[in-house]
Amino acid sequence: EVQLVESGGGLVQPGGSLRLSCAASGFTLGDYWMHWVRQAPGKGPVWVSGVNHDGTDIRYADSVKGRVTISRDNTKNTLYLQMDSLRAEDTAVYYCTRGSVSGRLDYWGQGTLVTVSS
Amino acid sequence: DIQMTQSPSSLSASVGDRVTITCRASQSIAHFLNWYYQKPGKAPKLLIYAASNLQSGVPSRFSGSGSGTDFTLTVSSLQPEDSATYYCQQSYGALFTFGPGTKVNIK
Numbered sequence: 001e002v003q004l005v006e007s008g009g010g011l012v013q014p015g016g017s018l019r020l021s022c023a024a025s026g027f028t029l030g031d032y033w034m035h036w037v038r039q040a041p042g043k044g045p046v047w048v049s050g051v052n053h054d055g056t057d058i059r060y061a062d063s064v065k066g067r068v069t070i071s072r073d074n075t076k077n078t079l080y081l082q083m084d085s086l087r088a089e090d091t092a093v094y095y096c097t098r099g100s101v102s103g104r105l106d107y108w109g110q111g112t113l114v115t116v117s118s
Numbered sequence: 119d120i121q122m123t124q125s126p127s128s129l130s131a132s133v134g135d136r137v138t139i140t141c142r143a144s145q146s147i148a149h150f151l152n153w154y155y156q157k158p159g160k161a162p163k164l165l166i167y168a169a170s171n172l173q174s175g176v177p178s179r180f181s182g183s184g185s186g187t188d189f190t191l192t193v194s195s196l197q198p199e200d201s202a203t204y205y206c207q208q209s210y211g212a213l214f215t216f217g218p219g220t221k222v223n224i225k
Contacts, residue, residue: 035214037162044203044205044216044217044218044219045154045156045162045205045216046216047207047213047214047215047216050214059212059213060213061213062119062213095161095162100167102149102150102152102167102168102209103150103152103209103210103214104152104164104167104168104173104209105152105154105162105164105207106164106167106173108161108162108163109161110161111161
């Protein structure tokens with residue numbers, strides 16, 4: 001069974017940093033693109049970042065470019081999102097998702113809440 | 119970036135009704151269009167991929183069509199458990215984008 005379990009969310013002050021993790025199981029992480037998608041309270045999902053199977057192709061939404069870094073460790077079956085210079089507008093539930101053929105996001109974690117507030 | 123729009127933003131329909139949701143892309147995205155549904159407090163779930171392909175386990179009352187810039191999601195006979203918010207997502211561009219969502223309520 002495919003499982004994605006996010007961790008690392010929490011309350012952080014504006015300008016602070018957080019590192020999110022996503023533990024993958026039930027499939028070979030190194031065979032798939034992986035993505036982070038976030039959803040602010042009461043809003044729709046917003047794609048944040050994606051990384052290809054071996055980390056050589058990385059993409060970021062304009063809203064986070066320069067402030068977040070996606071990475072992966074296929075040997076540990078784990079995806080990461082390092083978030084720096086956090087702003088109030090980064091407050092959201094962050095989901096880890098698996099990218100499959102044609103770019104569909106076929107499995108999602110349960111999400112981890114990031115709250116940026118003083 | 120490719121922008122996505124959806125209509126309507128919300129709808130109310132009765133059990134058994136046929137429901138159609140429209141999604142439009144700001145430029146041609148061929149068939150790279152996926153549909154998701156989301157219930158409150160839960161992660162989105164994939165319904166339809168590549169415009170018209172039913173994800174495994176999804177009931178056959180759901181169907182998708184379209185290509186280029188205009189796409190539709192149809193529920194042939196609405197069921198109580200279909201009450202949710204539905205999102206389209208394009209995977210044509212290097213940067214993915216979601217539509218704003220359509221909230222479906224059961225009368």
